[in-house]
Amino acid sequence: MTTYVAFLRGVNLGPHRAVSMPRLVELAEGLGHEDVWTYLRTGNLVLTSTQAAGTVERGLARALEEEYGTTTDVTVRTADQLRALVADNPFPDGSASQVTVTFLTADPPPGLEDRLAAMATPAEPYEVHGREVWVRFGDGLARSRLAAGLSKVVGVSATTRTVGTVAKLVAGIDKRAG
The missing domain is CATH 3.30.70 (Alpha-Beta Plaits)
Structure with a gap:
């Protein structure tokens, strides 16, 4: 398992880009990630996963688009990289x-x-x-x-x-x- 941080671009900066952090955790868990938590309300998501970073990025972006109807850029780095x-x-x-x-x-x-x-x-x-x-x-x-x-x-x-x-x-x- 690898610990990742997923940085979401431009969320919760206005009423049209609102993303619920508890719902974000649920979405990530629904994709099979574990130990999921957020830091601040600005789209910092920590999770562990067996998936590669690119797969985590694409999966979260797709889930966010399905949930909120808008494209959200997701950038992932490992805890070791950070x-x-x-x-x-x-x-x-x-x-x-x-x-x-x-x-x-x-x-x-x-x-x-x-x-x-x-x-x-x-x-x-x-x-x-x-x-x-x-x-x-x-x-x-x-x-x-x-x-x-x-x-x-x-x-x-x-x-x-x-x-x-x-x-x-x-x-x-x-x-x-x-």
Whole structure:
């Protein structure tokens, strides 16, 4: 069994994208996943499964579409990947609420670095590590042009979380594992 975190993009950010977290747990359990729980109301789902990550992604996306009638992008990472990611944070001195990691569902397209450079300010250093894009929003996310357009800039389906949220997910997984 592998422990995964499924990150749902854009849920519970408005009345038209509402996803019940208890119902999300039921949907995941109905797909055969175990030890299912959520963190926050923003679409962070933890589960264990014998299925491969891609199968978990597709199954959850399909179940959400059937349940809610709308397409929801789902990005899955293993608990081990997330532990390594937190340990390798390229901006360890940044605030946990201002350092973000954007999870891509596919390899980044050519030219991503150039597109990021065109939008980022000097207070927004970034790094691309495989299928993750790290950004330290030194002036905060609220007024950042890069934060507002990052999911379009990366060119593939993606969802962003603060490093604080990812670290808390890892801590929760480790605590439950005992």
